[in-house]
Amino acid sequence: MADSLSSTDARRAIEPVSMTLYDTDFQAFADRLGRSFKRYGFAVIADHGLDEAVIGAALDDAKAFFALPEDVKRRYHQPGTGGARGLTPFGVEAAKGAATVDLKEFWHVGRELPEGHPYRKYMRDNLWPTEVEGFREHLYGMFTAMDELGRKILRAIARHLELGDDFFEDKVQLGNSILRMLHYPPVPAGASGVRAGAHEDINVITLLLGAEEAGLQLKDADGEWLDIAPPPGALVVNIGDMLQRLTNHVLPSTSHRVINPAPERASFARYSTPFFLHFNPDFVIETLPAMVSDENPDRYVGKAIMAEDFLTERLKEIRLI
Ligand SMILES: O=C(O)CCC(=O)C(=O)O
């Protein structure tokens, strides 16, 4: 019998693009990726090449941290700071305009900058729990790996948009990017709220691992919710609002959510790890002239905004500041 919560049919499932094509036929990779983004706002990348040991170590440490007693975990919560670093406890974040909070807790790792760097005023120091050995090394290793892969993927997006392959490099190389280690605990029967309410990501692109545990859905152009069911180990990538805005919606930022598990998976936790790749804080987001046409007039005339100001506005909306 059809399950009304899982609406994907095979014809509409996102076809994975293999990262091996990146080296053998970059243009073909860029085109396939670009087509998927234009169609769904999402792409699925197989064979991403991230070191499994790096991913595994970070994930094990995150699981160990989330298993600590609540009062210990809460020592790493800094209320009112945008949740930029450390723990955001269960029951704090809510999707923009949502009535209920999301059924999740998460840990944020950000970029580390040398003493005296001008961007330090935008980036707080990371927090590192002393209870989990190796946490700092493993989590920052994962941050660095995701940051590099994200910049590599942006080269393909730039190729697809015909901007010059290194277009994004000097705009994101010190971006205010965030690695989010997410924990969705088991959902008790009759729980109110959802794991993650419908939202769009704020940033440039998001790289997501761990979405093979069911629940992630995107809202298709016709309003239908489609399951995103990546093959094991694949990377899900989506366009965020900042890139949608820069490209005048040529690349769409698509609404997505994580629905609660089916009864047979309700006693399982879900762990996923989005990396939110951001622009450098002082990059000004202003419609690219090449993305404006008669059919697609500039949607943001006179609305140039610095990446950091855009982020602050949006964090207020999701109750993080
Ligand atoms: O957990 C997931 O699969 C997606 C999470 C997500 O969309 C987010 O944290 O922005």
Ligand SMILES: [Fe+2]
């Ligand atoms: Fe998201």
